[in-house]
Amino acid sequence: MSQPPLRAVIADDQALVRTGFRMILAADGIEVVAEAVNGADAVAAVRRTKPDVVLMDIRMPELDGLEATRQIMANSTAGTEGAGGTKVLILTTYDLDHYVYAALTAGASGFLLKDVTPEHLVASVRVVRSGDALLAPTITRRLIERFAPRDEARSTVHRGLSELTPRELEVLRLLATGLSNAELAERLTLSATTVKTHVARILSKLGLRDRVQAVVLAYETGLISPGTPSERG
Structure with a gap:
């Protein structure tokens, strides 16, 4: 159909x-x-x-x-x-x-x-x-790093972060640097299906709609900071 x-x-x-x-x-x-x-x-x-x-x-x-x-x-x-x-x-x-x-x-x-x-x-x-x-990773990253609150200005706390497993937190940190699912899979030596499952669980636990919201949340909660080196390469 x-x-x-x-x-x-x-x-x-x-x-x-x-x-x-x-x-x-x-x-x-x-x-x-x-x-x-x-x-x-x-x-x-x-x-x-x-x-x-x-x-x-x-x-x-x-x-x-x-x-x-x-x-x-x-x-x-x-x-x-x-x-x-x-x-x-x-x-x-x-x-x-x-x-x-x-x-x-x-x-x-x-x-x-x-x-x-x-x-x-x-x-x-x-x-x-x-x-x-x-996510156009290079542009999105530059935008967030330019305009996201700096450490001293951050007050956002998301209780859902405590519900993430250590692996899910790792995936979220890497996702926030702009890595695609394929790049995440290569980086973590996981299958693409497993990475997709991790991302879906992260979004569900945090009540987020998509990857863009996940990237913004990672910066605004201090999970990743402006200036963090890219995980590519």
Whole structure:
């Protein structure tokens, strides 16, 4: 039995950007159910069309993408009709933008630069829809290290951390440095299936939606500190 087509909303105040993204997505069988020219339109479109994914620009008139993301995710958490299950994928022109970090903490499932290739755009939308989070590790890490609270400013405590096993804590620390499941498997000499199970259990125990939230939590609780050397290589 074939799955229904993935449904998306594109929110960007530039008509050419919306048209370009619509053509790219449509060519791969992704249905664009609405376009929005500002954040307020995006929130309304999500409530109306119940999309799987929103491609959200940051800088838009009336209501920016950050506040729109907050509202969409708040509606989703509250179970508001039309918002449940929708994932937000942030689009930005800049690879270092404090709005992007804020959007991730507001509930976005990842972000892309607008010069992304068509193939990467389509793959990213599908990754986010599958329930995983899109982490561009080098950019995400730089954003979090630039804007996450420093040690003296941290006050976040997450009791769920005490429920993690030593192995799960190790996986979370490595995940927070931007490693993919495949890289985690190689690093820990585990199968990809085992790593996926560990990640799923971590998210469940901590009440997190995806890997982005896990990375943010790891920094904000001090499990990993800005400036920690990358685990790659």
